[in-house]
Amino acid sequence: MVIIDGFSLYWTVTFLKSKSVEVTLNIFKSFHTEAKCQTGKRLKQVQLNMGKEWYNSTWEHYHDKKSLHFEFTTSYAH
Numbered sequence: 001m002v003i004i005d006g007f008s009l010y011w012t013v014t015f016l017k018s019k020s021v022e023v024t025l026n027i028f029k030s031f032h033t034e035a036k037c038q039t040g041k042r043l044k045q046v047q048l049n050m051g052k053e054w055y056n057s058t059w060e061h062y063h064d065k066k067s068l069h070f071e072f073t074t075s076y077a078h
Contacts, residue, residue: 045069
């Protein structure tokens with residue numbers, strides 16, 4: 001899983017044991033916490049470069065709770 005900050009171009013790579021919702025959400029949560037601590041600013045929008053195959057009510061609950069806006073790119077597009 002690659003997470004890139006579009007503003008600073010800081011990026012991090014994490015190897016996944018599986019592409020399950022729990023694994024991907026936990027990795028994103030740790031990135032979200034780290035980004036907030038390092039910048040002191042709130043994350044507002046997230047662009048996800050994939051389809052919605054793992055996105056479900058768990059992710060929806062998280063983005064509602066944190067007031068994030070998720071924007072999905074077209075599946076299988078570069």
